[in-house]
Amino acid sequence: MTSRTPTPRSRRDRPAKAALTYEGIVATAVRLMESEGLQRVTMRRLAQELDTGPASLYVYVANTAELHAAILEELLGAVDLSPVRGQGDWRDRLAAVLTSYTGVLFTHPSLAHSALVARPSGRNYLALVEAVLALLHEGGVPDAQAAWGVDVLLQVATATAAEQSARGSGAPEGDHDALVAALRGVGAEHHPRIAAIGDDLFSGSPEGRLAWIFRAVINGTAATPRT
Amino acid sequence: MTSRTPTPRSRRDRPAKAALTYEGIVATAVRLMESEGLQRVTMRRLAQELDTGPASLYVYVANTAELHAAILEELLGAVDLSPVRGQGDWRDRLAAVLTSYTGVLFTHPSLAHSALVARPSGRNYLALVEAVLALLHEGGVPDAQAAWGVDVLLQVATATAAEQSARGSGAPEGDHDALVAALRGVGAEHHPRIAAIGDDLFSGSPEGRLAWIFRAVINGTAATPRT
């Protein structure tokens, strides 16, 4: 505020500024998200963290969406794929993999939402796709159905995480309450089915609902022939 | 640039500035979205359109998410619910309602994505929920399953629209291509199922895939008991 000259401190004064690399950028982005949330992982904020200007990042990352996708891909390494080679009913094991996937998304709320927009395509995501396909195959689901089903399964998992985490630790909270109030306040004359079902529309724990959703979509995939 | 005084033109010079109302704000927001896209429907841009400052809007709308939700609710009036009282298989009619819903979202790409975040709760959305529940009821789906199924059905429809429209007329286009390339470039040793299924992972028209998805999720909802 008193001086207009840029702080003339040399690189030597700093903790050790690493040269920019794609890996270093992503690693710093992950750390930043873990400490401040995805909404703070902006090109400008990240550049500041890396002790450079935002323009420098564009040498390695095309845009903000790609940056967020890279973070997600990194986190996907934590998904537990071990049920693929486990014991027991294939449906339960598939549900377990999907639950682990949503679990990862849950721990980093805003990320799920970004996963719906910028689809990942890295190693970890491919391993997840392979795992889902392997379990559908083991269950005798025809390839044609598995090919399309894997998409729905991952989409439903992602969307559920995005929705749940939008409330949770997130922000407004108002949307869901508003919907609950609206559904409750409805008259039986114009909305007989909503009125008849009532509070069961919101019943169950998130885990319980999620488990049912996975079972339902797995069953649907297995039971619905193409054309 | 030459003058620093605000343009001193009086209200009389303008087309006829209407008093601010919630309805007027939302109507202007819809028009703005139709002409410039949702990404331009910001508080500042909308205020400019309404010939006022952004702060004035906060008297009527809590934040940008709520504004976008109001736009969606408005558009939901165009969903065709007539199949509810139609002829033929209840599953086909339910799929028709869901297809009409995604159709509305498709025509306004960015909106689908916003629907996943800020859930609507207005009249038109309630009418859609009631329609889905009515068809599930007609199909003899137990209330407990219908209560949770309506959520999945609408979520899957919304997420599919968000995804499809993310490519379509939207922006980067790169995500999907990157995923396709990644899935094709995979080796059969480490990813036998992906390799075995191959191009069928991306086969089919968007309409064809969507139709299958709806059938699969409807079937799953009807066939999967709770607990």
Added chain:
DNA sequence: ACCTGAACACCGTTCAAGT
């Protein structure tokens, strides 16, 4: 009450110019 000027605290992205 209702409205708003002005400010605070940010954004993404580009590009000419430097090393």
Added chain:
DNA sequence: ACCTGAACACCGTTCAAGT
């Protein structure tokens, strides 16, 4: 090649002050 200063063109939201 790789990097970056500086600019362009925006954002959401708040709040003291006005009418």
